[in-house]
Amino acid sequence: MVTNKLRVILRYIVLFCLLIIMTFPLLWMFRVALMHSGAPVGFCDIFTGVITFANFVDLFRNANIGRYLFNSILVVVIVTAANAVFCFMVAYVLARYRMLAGKLLFISVIVVLMIPAHILIVPLYVLTIKVGIYDTYWALLLPWLVNPIGIFLVKQYLESIPPDMEEAARIDGAGELVILFRIVMPLCKPALAVLAIQVFFTNWNLFLFPFILTSSESLRTLPVALAHYQGQQAIDWQHLMAGSAVAIIPVLIAFIFLQKQIVSGITAGAIKQ
């Protein structure tokens, strides 16, 4: 009995130590973000001193972070919405139509899944310049409007739904597009939610391609802007961490409210395969 209790206590001690290790860097970030600009950030400094929101005010007033936040939100909203619609459209054809082209297309989905995206840095850079979309919003949006993992996910879900409803609607004379968007799409909500969550997180944190495919200051998303801030001599850790907090807070809020969906959404692709 005594050893059992001891084990429970020991378990919690280990768990709490782990929790501190896993969350400390983020807590540290928020603490530093709320310090006076230029204050030392040594070992003990984070436990003392005042709390001020001056860095955030400063970033929005003088460092244009509102613009970067707007860019991030704009891109992620458009990309997520587009993925929900386009992945669904493709998945519907792959799941419901039996045709040779479908098989070929399915192969294309697999091919893309196997290409490590980062090897495409150079060709995408050259392509966007030649086509004339380098350094425009199009460069941030166009390559990511539909993704193979999403297609896979929705296709698998669709195959688990019997086509009875669609056929009934078809006999009643409903048009193909009405069936698709009014009847089948609402049925796919759970899969589309998972898809939206995955796309949201991936794109919110995307750095390399937005960084390479744009050069204007006004087109920076938050991760790109943060990397540029870092290169400036004038910026101190307090401002840098305040900027980081701005990039994390939307994700944190989403995580707190949608925890269950996020966890199942992020692991969904994993267990199915």
Place this chain on the structure above:
Amino acid sequence: MKRSRLIAALLLLPWIVTFLAFWLFPLLFSLIAGFTDYSLISRTGAEWIGLDNYRQLFSDNDFLESIKNTFIFVFGTVPVTTVLALLMALFVNKRFPGRGLFRSGFFLPSITSMVVIALIFTNLYQRGGYIATLAAMAGFTPPEYGFLYSSSTALYSIMAMDIWMSVGYYMLIFLAGLESIPSELYEVARIQGASSTRQFFSITLPLLRPVALFIIVINSIKSFQIFVEIFVMTKGKFDTASMVYFIYDTGVTTAFRFGYASAAAFVLFFIVATFSAFQFFLFRRRKPLW
């Protein structure tokens, strides 16, 4: 029938365009560019130079260095992350008060932006920063200018950060795998008097094999492409440049040598493809690896 085919084609259009424009074309483009001297400076156009880029790459010390760093990174982080993730999953698998809090806390770093994490750790690793101070307390003297400013510690510091960041994500996948093991198996084992250690090695571990292999595959493919943390933390200095960093550096930053960088990209592609193929082979094996 004809009409529905037309609609099907229409529905597929976004994917066909995306596939052709942003995947197939770039892939073929860089395959071909790899055999030319195409660059920003060559106004006369690209010239076919056969395997010269590849020959030059394998005598380019920067490139060989980047391969070495990438392999150290992959083979150093992936096994450690997998084992730690499994241990953490086992630790928070059974029901107990506060389980949700711990799970979320462990998972939190993996939904954070890599740029942000890298910025935070740049400070924690620097002289007088948290990790450097803690290391000094533990009797390990950090390099004079901090962990990221020494060739002997920079890459390993980035690796440690990466493990810290991604372990919670793979823990969640292990947890999903653990949940899918039927509880009857454990009941039978208990009735037959198997110890919990025995249960772990005879039931849990063998049944988690596909999940573990899946984790190793996706984590390796991701890790071979390491870039952001190196770009933010060291800019490839102090023996940390990875293959993607090399591609970025020669391709779209200093030299704009599109052909040369494309050839380097294909070496990376080849390595990742070989690696995935090897692992798919392991997946298909009937006999368990352990």
